[in-house]
Amino acid sequence: MxxxxxxxxxxxxxxxxxxxxxxxxxxxxxxxxxxxxxxxxxxxxxxxxxxxxxxxxxxxxxxxxxxxxxxxxxxxxxxxxxxxxxxxxxxxxxxxxxxxxxxxxxxxxxxxxxxxxxxxxxxxxxxxxxxxxxxxxxxxxxxxxxxxxxxxxLFDTAGFEGIAAAEADIVTHMNEDHAEAVSLYATSLLGLEPGKWKMTGVDPEGCDLRDGGEVARVNFDKPAANAEDVRVALIRLVKTARASEKV
CATH class of the missing domain: 2.30.110.10 (Electron Transport, Fmn-binding Protein; Chain A)
Structure with a gap:
C-alpha cells in the first residue's frame, strides 16, 4: 500500500x-x-x-x-x-x-x-x-x-546504524565549531528568536535544537544514510539559511 x-x-x-x-x-x-x-x-x-x-x-x-x-x-x-x-x-x-x-x-x-x-x-x-x-x-x-x-x-534504521554511532561526535562538532550554523537553523530556517541555540541530537531524518526551555526540529529533505550524508545535509541547510538572509 x-x-x-x-x-x-x-x-x-x-x-x-x-x-x-x-x-x-x-x-x-x-x-x-x-x-x-x-x-x-x-x-x-x-x-x-x-x-x-x-x-x-x-x-x-x-x-x-x-x-x-x-x-x-x-x-x-x-x-x-x-x-x-x-x-x-x-x-x-x-x-x-x-x-x-x-x-x-x-x-x-x-x-x-x-x-x-x-x-x-x-x-x-x-x-x-x-x-x-x-x-x-x-x-x-x-x-x-x-x-x-x-x-x-517507525523509521526503519536498518543500514542507518552509522548515524547513531557518530551522533555524539556530530553534535559536539556542530556546537563547538559551527555554532553560527546551528543558530541560523533556528533563526533563518525556522523563524525563531536569536538565542543560545544548541544542537542536541541528530538522526536520519533531521536534527534537534534547544535554547533553554525552547526546542525546535529541523527536518532533512530526505533521509541521511550515514554520517557523510548528515554532513552534506547540514551544509545544504546552512547554505539555504544564509541565502534566505540575503533576500
Missing amino acids: SDMKIPGQIPIETLSRQLLRACDQAVLSTALVDGGWPYGSLVMTACDHMAAPLLLLSDLAEHTMNLARDNRASLLLNGTVGLDNPLTGSRITVLGKVVKTDEPNLKARYVSRHPESEMFVGFKDFNLYRMTIARAHIVAGFGIIHWIGAEKL
Missing part, C-alpha cells in the same frame, strides 16, 4: 514522526492501580532514531507504579502550541507498552535532549523507559485523521 499523503504535502507517516521528534513533552495516560481509572500526567520525552518515545521516570511517581502493574499506556503529543485555533493543528496519540531500557546511547540521547535530567539519571530510583509502539492516531487538522500501525510509523 502506498503512503497516505496530506494533499499537496508529505506522507502522514512522515508527518507523524516529525511531530514525535519535535515535541519534548507529552501527557502520559496509565491505568491507576486502584480501580483502573485513566490517569494522565505530564512527562518529558525524547525519541530514539526510529522515533519511539523515551521517558525518564521516577519509581516513586504514580504513573510508574501504574506501569509496574500494567505497562500499556498512551502518550498525547501536542503540536498545536501557539495556534489561534488549536484544533487546526497537529496532535498525535501513541499507544504501546512502556518498557525499561538500560541502553547507554538512549540514556545519553535523552539527557542531551533534556540537560536538566542529568542530575536525576544516575539516581537508583530513576529509570529510562522506551515505548514499544503498537499504533498511533494522528489528527493533523480538520478532516485529516488517521490510525497508523507501528510498521508504518
Whole structure:
C-alpha cells in the first residue's frame, strides 16, 4: 500500500514522526492501580532514531507504579502550541507498552535532549523507559485523521546504524565549531528568536535544537544514510539559511 499523503504535502507517516521528534513533552495516560481509572500526567520525552518515545521516570511517581502493574499506556503529543485555533493543528496519540531500557546511547540521547535530567539519571530510583509502539492516531487538522500501525510509523534504521554511532561526535562538532550554523537553523530556517541555540541530537531524518526551555526540529529533505550524508545535509541547510538572509 502506498503512503497516505496530506494533499499537496508529505506522507502522514512522515508527518507523524516529525511531530514525535519535535515535541519534548507529552501527557502520559496509565491505568491507576486502584480501580483502573485513566490517569494522565505530564512527562518529558525524547525519541530514539526510529522515533519511539523515551521517558525518564521516577519509581516513586504514580504513573510508574501504574506501569509496574500494567505497562500499556498512551502518550498525547501536542503540536498545536501557539495556534489561534488549536484544533487546526497537529496532535498525535501513541499507544504501546512502556518498557525499561538500560541502553547507554538512549540514556545519553535523552539527557542531551533534556540537560536538566542529568542530575536525576544516575539516581537508583530513576529509570529510562522506551515505548514499544503498537499504533498511533494522528489528527493533523480538520478532516485529516488517521490510525497508523507501528510498521508504518517507525523509521526503519536498518543500514542507518552509522548515524547513531557518530551522533555524539556530530553534535559536539556542530556546537563547538559551527555554532553560527546551528543558530541560523533556528533563526533563518525556522523563524525563531536569536538565542543560545544548541544542537542536541541528530538522526536520519533531521536534527534537534534547544535554547533553554525552547526546542525546535529541523527536518532533512530526505533521509541521511550515514554520517557523510548528515554532513552534506547540514551544509545544504546552512547554505539555504544564509541565502534566505540575503533576500
